[in-house]
Amino acid sequence: MTVSIKEETRKEMTPTPKHALEGAESTRPERLFTPGVDIFETDKAITVLADMPGVRKDGLSIDVRENTLTLTGAVTPAEGKNERVLLREYETGSFYRQFRLSNAIDQSKIDATLSNGTLRLTLPKAEASRPRKIEVKAR
Amino acid sequence: MLTRRFPSTPAWSSPFRELDELRREMDRVFGPLSEATGFGTAGVFPAINVSETDDALFVKTELPGMKSDDLDVTFENGTLTLSGERELSEESEDVSYHRRERQWGSFRRSFSIPHRIEADGVRARYLDGILTVELPKAAEARPKQITIQAGA
Numbered sequence: 001m002t003v004s005i006k007e008e009t010r011k012e013m014t015p016t017p018k019h020a021l022e023g024a025e026s027t028r029p030e031r032l033f034t035p036g037v038d039i040f041e042t043d044k045a046i047t048v049l050a051d052m053p054g055v056r057k058d059g060l061s062i063d064v065r066e067n068t069l070t071l072t073g074a075v076t077p078a079e080g081k082n083e084r085v086l087l088r089e090y091e092t093g094s095f096y097r098q099f100r101l102s103n104a105i106d107q108s109k110i111d112a113t114l115s116n117g118t119l120r121l122t123l124p125k126a127e128a129s130r131p132r133k134i135e136v137k138a139r
Numbered sequence: 140m141l142t143r144r145f146p147s148t149p150a151w152s153s154p155f156r157e158l159d160e161l162r163r164e165m166d167r168v169f170g171p172l173s174e175a176t177g178f179g180t181a182g183v184f185p186a187i188n189v190s191e192t193d194d195a196l197f198v199k200t201e202l203p204g205m206k207s208d209d210l211d212v213t214f215e216n217g218t219l220t221l222s223g224e225r226e227l228s229e230e231s232e233d234v235s236y237h238r239r240e241r242q243w244g245s246f247r248r249s250f251s252i253p254h255r256i257e258a259d260g261v262r263a264r265y266l267d268g269i270l271t272v273e274l275p276k277a278a279e280a281r282p283k284q285i286t287i288q289a290g291a
Contacts, residue, residue, distance in 0.1 A: 013184045013225070013244040036240035042233060049228075051241055053201035053268030082192045087159055089186035090201065117268020118204030 018090060031093035035073065035119075039099075045124040046105070052095045053117035059094075060114055062121065064107055069099045071119070158250065184246045185221065193282055196254060196274040203268030204241075212263040212272055217256070219272065222247035255280040 019034040038049040052060070052073040059074035073095035079085065104126040111122040185200040198219060202210065210223040224245040255277035262273045 013242050013246040036242070038227070038239050038241050039237040040230060040234040041237065042231070042235075047230075047234075049204075049241060051203040051268070053203040056267055079190055080192075083190040083197065084192070085188070085190045086196075087187065087189040089162065090188060092188075116204055116206075116265070117201070 020091075020093075031091055032096045033091075033093050034097050035071070035095045037097065043125075045122050046101065048099075048119070048121040048123070050095075050097070050119045050121070051117065052119055054092065055095060055114070055117060055119075057114050060112075060119065062110070062112055064101070064105055064110065064123070067101045067104070069101055069121075069123070071095065071097050071121075073119075185248060187221075187248075187250070191276075193276075195276055196252065196256070198250075198272040198274070200270050201268060202265075202270050205265070205268075207265050210263075210265060210270060212270070214252075214256070214258055214261045214274070218249050218251050219274070220247065220249040221270070221272075 019036075020031055035050040035052045037051075040047055048069070048071075050071060050073075052071075052075075054075040055073035059076070061070075061072040061074075063070040063072075075092055075094050077092065101123070105123045106126045109124045111124075113120045185202060188199045190197045190199075198221075200221065202223070202225070204227075205223065205225050209225065211221070213220045222245075225243045227241065227243045252274060254274075256274045257277045260273075260275040264271045264273070
């Protein structure tokens, strides 16, 4: 079966399933999902953007220790008490993802903003690990 | 890291059964392809969850990181349409990306709502990245308790 991929000038969003986390288990019986992230870095900082719909500030936990970043987002069940489910195309559940950081991070200057389910996390690199230009002197 | 979603199996014949069966048919057709390309379900974006109470129908979808202005919800002649465009924030020039997983782009999806809806009362709420559309059922569509009178 051949699949042709059409290129359109206006990019259309295609469905990608929520990635269920394999291997990790929470103590409560619930599904855990991996939030999609964009990660980029500049000379000064590493920025992580994570999509975690349904997570509010009090359900979010950001942990940085020993070069490991752990994101946990708790999601309250979507349905109210009297709601009957008619169609379920996506699952809901809490989010969890862990990253190994290559640089040392200045933990006192971490900045986190949660807006409409998207977390923007700025991790400034510690002074010692910022790239320094080494002057090469000619003899 | 691919997981099949649980197919929803309503115990009663729900009006949304056709939508669900269509999705499952497409899963069957695209199943083998999905293993190869990594696309889980041949569905449309965005995925919705539909639930109801006695008084209203709720359509929910996850659309994180959008601005309310970029979302459009219309209800016309019994058809609900969700559309919008997601733009990712502009970053400065000299960044180097490690990962780029978040989706962006435009989407549009329509569904016909099988119940009679009070069109004036349709409300949409966007909170924490979840869009919830509440469609109040028209008075005649709500279940009514009929009292049984004793006697002739």
